[in-house]
Amino acid sequence: MTHRYIKVGLTAAVLVLAFAGMLWSTLREGTEYYKNIDEVMANTAPWQGKQLQLHGYVVPNSIFVKKETLEYRFKVQNNPARSPEAGNVVDVTYKGIVPDTFKDEAEVVLKGKLSPEGFHTDPNGVMAKCPSKYEAQEKSASAGS
């Protein structure tokens, strides 16, 4: 009987190890850091080229679209618009369709990579929450499952 337990134990160990190894390797490519702008801009060096999800707020009057293209250029700041201090500001580029909620002052999460010139957003990498008035006050539920 002990022989059998050894066999089962070994198989289980191999399976668990293989699983852990695979998980680790895929997690290394698959994960993205979720960061606020201040956290990244305090020291940009370690974040260059890494896959990031950057959280911030669109700087008012900073959105530009190149005429007759879908190329966007805008600035994003760490703190909500109209707060006393803006915090760090990043230049962002993006090409593609933006969500309806993307506009001045909107809270955004951008997926992409940081480079010395600014933040390059992946295709479809702009997620925006709408700067809705009543939700801020009421904290009520607005979207269903």
Next chain:
Amino acid sequence: MASLGSALLLATFVVCSYAAVVSVVGARQRSRRLIESGIGAFHLITALMVAASAVMINAFLTGDFSIKYVVHNSDSVQPLFYKITSYWGGLDGSIMFWVFLLSVFGSLAVYVNRERHRELIPYVIATISVVQMFFLYLMVVHKNPFTTYLTNAPADGQGLNPLLQNVYMAIHPPSLYTGFVGMTIPFAFGIAALITGHLDDSWLRAVRRWTMFSWLFLSFGLTLGMIWAYEELGWGGYWAWDPVENAGLLPWFTATAFLHSVMVQERRSMLRVWNVTLVIVTFFLTIFGTFMTRSGVVQSVHAFGDDPILAKLFTGFMVAILVFSFSLVIWRLPLLKARNELDSWLSREAAFLLNNWILLFAALFVLFGTMFPTLSEAITGERLTVAGAFFNKWMAPVGLVLLLLTGVGPLLAWRRSTLKNLADQFLWPVVAGLAAGTLAMLFRIPLWSAGLCFALCGFVVGTITQEFWRGTRVRRKNTGTDFLTALVGLVGRNKRRYGGYIVHVGIVLIFFGFAGNARKLDEQVLLKVGQDAKIGRYTIKNNGIKVGDDGQKQMTTAYLTVSVDGKEIDHLYPARWAYRRHEQEPTTEVAIRRTPAEDLYAVLGGFDLADQSATLQLVVNPLVNWIWIGFGVMALGTGIALLPERSFAFAVSKLPAEAAAASTTVALLLILLVSGAAPVSAQPGMGGAEDTRSSYYARTPFEKQMQHEIVCTCGACGHQTLAECRKDNCSTSHQMRGELAAMIDQGKNHDEIIQAFMAKYGGEEMLGAPVDKGFNRLAWLFPYLIGAASAVVVGFVAVKWTRKMEPETANAAPIDAALDERIDDELRDLD
């Protein structure tokens, strides 16, 4: 009214605690009176919840804006239908709706099982009551949907979120909740069985149907969610591994595992601990899913927002469930011992076991991925997220292995398969798989993972066809009937098995649809008026942008033509709608050209009215419709498995004389089915010679469509369509409707009519924006509905007829079924 609602909720809570206590005491003291009282109280809960729901719906219908929940989720201009669905549109109401459903299901389950499982009933009532108490407690102390404004209530509401003003969204949550809530019933029976120690297989029989039923609704809810994401959110896909989607998927995995492993217990008395565990885990995951989407633990576009108090309450409840249930399991371990051991890995029970492990792994993995951001933040302090690609990388192989097992399982014999019968069983399915794989290669589909998926689809279809074919052959030999009757009889004999195979066909179709993703095309373009863009074989041209208004929303519509090889084949009208009071969050109205082979999908991402330019996202989604069709097949299979015992009695008769009568029946039924579905396929454009109607109401769907497409030119109605402009006896619209009817009678098609109207009334002005598609979109459901309805009618008729003709068949059936299955299995072994 609001105070009545609150009082009702409070009363329900009190009755719940009474029902729980009195049932347990009654069961322990074996007091018939107390138990009966508990049952009465349990039904009273349902009555109270119905009353409370009525109060809530009444508040929405009458627009009682003193209630906060009503203000947040509706307004006075909303259509009646959405006023009702607003009930579950927000957090507080959805919890109340949950309790309402649970009380209805609980009453039903107790009523159905009151005789057969008398010893379990008190504990079932106690368990369900405790669950209800938790949710009622949440409402009473924390999230009362009947909370009112203390002073000056607003005059009008804020309106239901526009994204939720959609037919799918109206039926998706109740369907998903039905699935979630339904899983409480098996859990309650499981707990009752553990407490009473009646752990033979009888409690499983009581819950099997419930699990199947809940599983069906869970699947339906998930599918609707996918359709909603596909048609409403407008990003071109249907599944994004969003936490809220995952929350629905988790219990689906474990429930699927349970539905399989329960067969092993029935057949071989193994996996008894495992089955109880799966029931508990499934219930736990439904609560966990609710917790995840409502407490703000994970970030999601769909989630209901932060709520730390709710999170704490839920956590406490979940810990209590786990501790209580698993203590019971450990206490009853001696009673849960397996009576058999696994004989061989080449057996059906081994395949089931493997399937269970993989499903459980899938559930754990999705749970891990969903919780990963929260976990990583808790452990390392860094918030790391995983992208959809990570899930895909892992779940694609998991899905493929499951698909493989779907094909392998039925080919293996119970206990042990010999090499000889392996070769015999696997030959044709493997050939089918290889053929499908080769075909995929010819179409240059990459082997991993789409090519493999196609091959496995072929393999599983091969397996199922072979199962039906061999079973029918055996049955024909035994009964001497024709092929069709034998087939129906075969399904009737073992509805769960063959219904299950039909479910598998649905799964294959769904995977077939998933595999289409490999050839997905996605492009974003900016088109000025008159410009065109190419995607795949299609050329899309922008003909301009129009703005319209229907009182509730402003609609901006792009007019696109689609052509293939220079030939115009279709029009697409993607739009953006801005609802009143929600102008800041316009909804995208996707335009989809559906074909079995692929969908052409257009989203209006942005526009410029000055130069009529449109920013478009164009997507080609191959095979995507097979996912929805696959669900239809799955529902059909589940329906067959759920059918009551007698509905097939006509075809499971054994004597040739009866069989002759039976085959006539089958023929009749088929005629009935076909004729039931026939009106649907009747095409528009039938001509009526004389037309003396005073007002031209649409006679055919086509006429209706045209009336909605053409705008009245009278100038007084504000560009209403011909279908709408009838209130003020507008003579212009009346005349135009008449012209339209005449042209339809002449057999003119869509484009000819449009041309004629444009020639007469000038320009594209008279072209209305494409109709509010809401219900029209569901048109494809009608064949299914009519099919299902006729199936029900057929079932009833069949039962009636059989009873009249040979009342003894029904009694003989169970013995025969067992015999037949044995013959079937032995033949498999010998063949």
